[in-house]
Amino acid sequence: MDADAVRSVGREPHGSSDDPAVLDFSANTNPQVPEGTREVHVESFDDARRYPAEPPREYREAAASYVDCAPEQVVPTPGGLAAIRLAVEVTLSPGDDVLLPAPSFGEYGREVRLQGAAPTFVAHDALLDVAPEQYALAVVCNPNNPTGDAYDDGELRAFADRCRASGTPLLVDEAFLGFTDRPSLAGTEGVVVARSLTKLFGLPGIRAGFAVATGDLLDALLAARRTWNLGTSALAVGRHCMAQTAFVEATRERVRTERERMAAAFDDRFAVHPSDAPFLLLDVGERDVAHIVEQVRERGVVVRDATSFRGLDSHVRVAVRLPEENDRLLEALADV
Incomplete structure (x- = not known):
């Protein structure tokens, strides 16, 4: 920052x-909220008397099953916004240019500016047509907030391919993707996926989410992630909710x-x-x-x-x- x-x-x-x-x-x-969530939250209290496991293996396994990726690709975070911040922190330097959708979630621009970087806003429904070469990072919200429309999966993956070929990391915010039956980009090379458990499971006050990445991006996220960044209750509730198909x-x-x-x-x-x-x-x-x-x-x-x-x-x-x-x-x- x-x-x-x-x-x-x-x-x-x-x-x-x-x-x-x-x-x-x-x-x-x-x-x-899923049935049994309250009971899981209450029962986690005794375990909260101790530091949670580090890294939280069971939570990573649950998240991996939830979005169909490898457990070692999962980076636990206290909510989707924390995953977004972590991705921005490890990819940007002051003076960088970043490709952002508009209208879209206002925190993207804020996080970019906190790094001293400069956002370039493009209409969300035209963003996949932009050449990514000149940007240090590209961001996509899928489905987009506040418009609600989701990207065609083939077109989004083709854009991810172009980003990877140009060396531009792609951050895909999938906060609302769980409300659809569309596949996640989790585990795609060159892509950081940010996921939130807040929206789908109705738990905004229990800050739980995760990022998914591969290669050098994954290494950077794991290195920058704070130790014990999720509390015991968030880990327990998150594991429970992600299994409720x-x-x-x-x-x-x-x-x-x-x-x-x-x-x-x-x-x-x-x-x-x-x-x-x-x-x-x-x-x-x-x-x-x-x-x-x-x-x-x-x-x-x-x-x-x-x-x-x-x-x-x-x-x-x-x-x-x-x-x-x-x-x-x-x-x-x-x-x-």
């Missing part, structure tokens, strides 16, 4: 509300059917961006976004003001939750 850059880089806005009196559609976390399949089906239902309901009032993710991006047109956000909050619902994303000035983003909760959102937005 560049000492001079740190003092000039601000924070990025995010969704989520800690107000228990409202129904939160501003954060894209699963409203359900039936929960994952049920979640994917619920999100798909509810997303289609919501998109159809919104279609006569807003421009709805096609989505493969557990959220929808709505273009509200000439309506005032801030007014809409405030209006629905008065009705007990929180939506994400998406104007904080680069290039968006008339959008809100809404999560896909449980059917009865989604009905409340549809009602809250019915006459705005």
Whole structure:
């Protein structure tokens, strides 16, 4: 991290509300958790009296099975954002140029600037057409946040091939990929995959995730990773959740059917961006976004003001939750 850059880089806005009196559609976390998760968390307390195993072999094995890679390729991290930071730290130097998608997750640009590097923003749906040779790092969000659309697997792998041929590391943020049946790029040479357990398993407060890499990139990530960077409870809960294949399949089906239902309901009032993710991006047109956000909050619902994303000035983003909760959102937005 560049000492001079740190003092000039601000924070990025995010969704989520800690107000228990409202129904939160501003954060894209699963409203359900796998059965038995609470019990695993409680039972891990006694083990937390000791330092966790280092490296955490069982967690790496669970992650490897989860994304179909080798356990030794897994680098445990406290959440997906920590995996992103680690990848950025080991690949960038001050003055480097980095290829980033827009609109997309605002933390990419922040992490790049913290290293003293310079982000170059390209439309997320045109990024795979860019020649990567001039960049020290390229970043892809799949599915993209906040638009929700996923890249074609063949096109993404072809871009990874071009990055590898040019010596440009590719960072693929797969925070929402678990909501789809698309394959991960985990284990692909020249690629760092960042995975989060926050979204799919509904556990934003238990910081658990991992990176996957090979070769020199893997060696750098393992060397830079902090010892004991995941607590005992996060390791135990993460292992448990990543093994819950039936929960994952049920979640994917619920999100798909509810997303289609919501998109159809919104279609006569807003421009709805096609989505493969557990959220929808709505273009509200000439309506005032801030007014809409405030209006629905008065009705007990929180939506994400998406104007904080680069290039968006008339959008809100809404999560896909449980059917009865989604009905409340549809009602809250019915006459705005």
